[in-house]
């Protein structure tokens with residue numbers, strides 16, 4: 001067990017559907033600390049860095065356009081072993097397959113335009129969390 005920080009992004013569909021509060025409530029009810037919080041309009045440069053392993057994927061242009069459909073909320077969460085626990089809170093990538101009880105299972109759905117929108121991003125390792133926090137919170 002170690003003290004960790006993780007990055008949560010409430011994606012444009014989650015912000016539009018007014019789930020920022022629901023997501024923060026889940027994090028706080030679980031006992032974790034909100035260390036930083038802000039609204040962000042993601043730039044293409046930030047998205048290319050954040051999704052560095054996806055820039056050559058066929059769906060990358062679709063992913064960028066999704067992430068720029070509106071503002072996102074950036075949240076740094078701190079706590080003991082917080083990275084895997086918050087990652088588990090997000091649920092499976094495709095909201096149609098995510099378990100009920102997870103953020104994507106409870107607040108996500110499949111969309112008629114076929115674009116994959118899945119409400120939330122959470123870091124998947126402590127080193128990824130540090131890398132991602134530098135992209136979205138360079139001032140810290």
Ligand SMILES: Nc1ncnc2c1ncn2[C@@H]1O[C@H](COP(=O)(O)OP(=O)(O)OP(=O)(O)O)[C@@H](O)[C@H]1O
Nearest residue numbers: 054059062063090092093115116118121122123124
């Ligand atoms: N086939 C796809 N089509 C469209 N967008 C996709 C596809 N696969 C992934 N994405 C987008 O890229 C993001 C990152 O992909 P990844 O496979 O890392 O999913 P993830 O569930 O967010 O992963 P993790 O939570 O493990 O970081 C996804 O959350 C999703 O928004």
